[in-house]
Amino acid sequence: MAPLAKRKRPVVEEISFDAGQRREYLTGFRKRKLARAEKAREEAEKAARTERLKDRRKLRESRKQELSAHVTAIQESSRKAALEAGGIENSSSDEAEWGGINDGEGWGDCSVHGVGREDEYVDEEKYTTVTVEAMDLGKEESEDEEVAVERMRKREEREKEEERLMKRKEARHKNGSKGKKKKFRYLTKSERRQDRAKVKMGKARRRGEREGDKEGRRKGGGSGKGRKK
Structure with a gap:
């Protein structure tokens, strides 16, 4: 059996090493960690x-x-009320045709039993007149619908306003977080020399002021003693 032929490995002529990428990898752990946290947030x-x-x-x-x-x-309730009112009208018309017992004038002219009638109540000290009127169910229904629609519209406007404020707050927070931080900078040699000179001048000025105050107090005390004598 013939021996197996050895495969030739590719020859690497040169291996290059990028020091910048190595430095970026070694010094960028915190930066990458913060980037991952920001992305997750x-x-x-x-x-x-x-x-x-x-x-x-x-x-x-x-x-x-x-x-x-x-x-x-x-x-549905208004429809039922209308049907009931129609039944009452039919019964009142039957009573009018029958011509039975009639209490008071104008009773047969009313479409609903008791509607439009005026009753008087007399007490020892008070006199009251009560008028019975028909209820307008259609008007009440339309008012309820208008109130409900208006309430729904106001609620939607309030929700839209809250969403707009939330978007504005998020945008402001994002813009504020992107602000550049002020870099720390060491003072130069000349700047340090100027600072030291300013400190020395301030100390000398304060020392001179203190000595002047002492001298003034000393002179003032001596002159005062001479006058007393």
């Missing part, structure tokens, strides 16, 4: 914002459903 904020928007959308839909159910209930 942004993703968390984005997920939270998406969740808030989803919850608001669900709440808005549920409120719309409640509003539609409320309007439907009001319409």
Whole structure:
């Protein structure tokens, strides 16, 4: 059996070493860690914002459903009231045709039993007149619908305003976090010399002021003693 032929390995002519990349890798652990934390924070904020928007959308839909159910209930109640009123009108017309017992004038002219009638109540000290009027169910229903629609519109406007303020706050926070930090800088040799000279001049000036004050007090004390003698 013939021996296996050896495969030739590629010959590496030169191996280059980049000192800059090595330095960047060794000194960039904190930078990469902060970048990962910032990315995670942004993703968390984005997920939270998406969740808030989803919850608001669900709440808005549920409120719309409640509003539609409320309007439907009001319409159903008004329809029942109208049917009952129609039944009362039919019964009153039958009574008018029958011509039975009639208490008072104008009773047969009323479309609903007791509507439009005035009753007087006399007491020993008071006199009261009560007038019975028909209820306008259609007007009440329209007012309820208008109030519900207006309330829903105001709620949506308030939610939009809150969302706009939240976006503005996030943008302001993001712009503030991107602000450049002031770099620390060592003083030069000439600047240090000037600072030391200023400190020495200040000390000398304060020393001279103290000595002048002492001399003035000494002179003032001596002259005072001479005058007393």
